[in-house]
Amino acid sequence: MPNHIRRTTQGWVADFYVNGKRKQLRRRTKAEANDAMGRAIAEAELICFENPRPGRPYEVSIELPEFTCKCPFSGYPDFAVLRLTYQPGPRVVELKAIKLYVNSYRDRSISHEEVTNRILDDLVAATDPVWMQLEADFNPRGNVHTVVRVSHGSRQPC
Numbered sequence: 001m002p003n004h005i006r007r008t009t010q011g012w013v014a015d016f017y018v019n020g021k022r023k024q025l026r027r028r029t030k031a032e033a034n035d036a037m038g039r040a041i042a043e044a045e046l047i048c049f050e051n052p053r054p055g056r057p058y059e060v061s062i063e064l065p066e067f068t069c070k071c072p073f074s075g076y077p078d079f080a081v082l083r084l085t086y087q088p089g090p091r092v093v094e095l096k097a098i099k100l101y102v103n104s105y106r107d108r109s110i111s112h113e114e115v116t117n118r119i120l121d122d123l124v125a126a127t128d129p130v131w132m133q134l135e136a137d138f139n140p141r142g143n144v145h146t147v148v149r150v151s152h153g154s155r156q157p158c
Helices: 030-042 093-101 111-125
Strands: 005-006 011-018 021-029 047-050 060-072 077-087 091-093 129-137 146-155
Touching: 011 030, 030 060, 060 093, 077 111, 091 093, 093 111, 111 129, 111 146
Parallel strands: none
Antiparallel strands: 005 011, 011 021, 011 047, 047 091, 060 077, 077 129, 129 146
């Protein structure tokens, strides 16, 4: 996060994106700027920062092995490993923000298919990637193993 907090003649500025919209929070001290950014992350908002290499195609892979939500039919917990791979456009998602965003599904009753599509839609809206794929590999339950894979955009060679 320190890369996105800068000093100006009027004080400190936390410069980041929340759900795809640019935010600049001006604060008197660096600690206050850090706190402002930290609060946005704690509220499970998808915080992003500017792509440091916008002209270079590259891929980012993130694995989130402890995803949980609730089955809308039984109410039992569903566990999954989420695998996100994407080629950044103008913005890159901040890792702690995505972790807390994903954790916000813990008590939601939602189907495997809907949660996978909704997470991808939110990530696409926040980052505007060149290409993005999300795979949700749910633990078997009742002898049924489900993997949901959704994508957006066209993958470019790296």
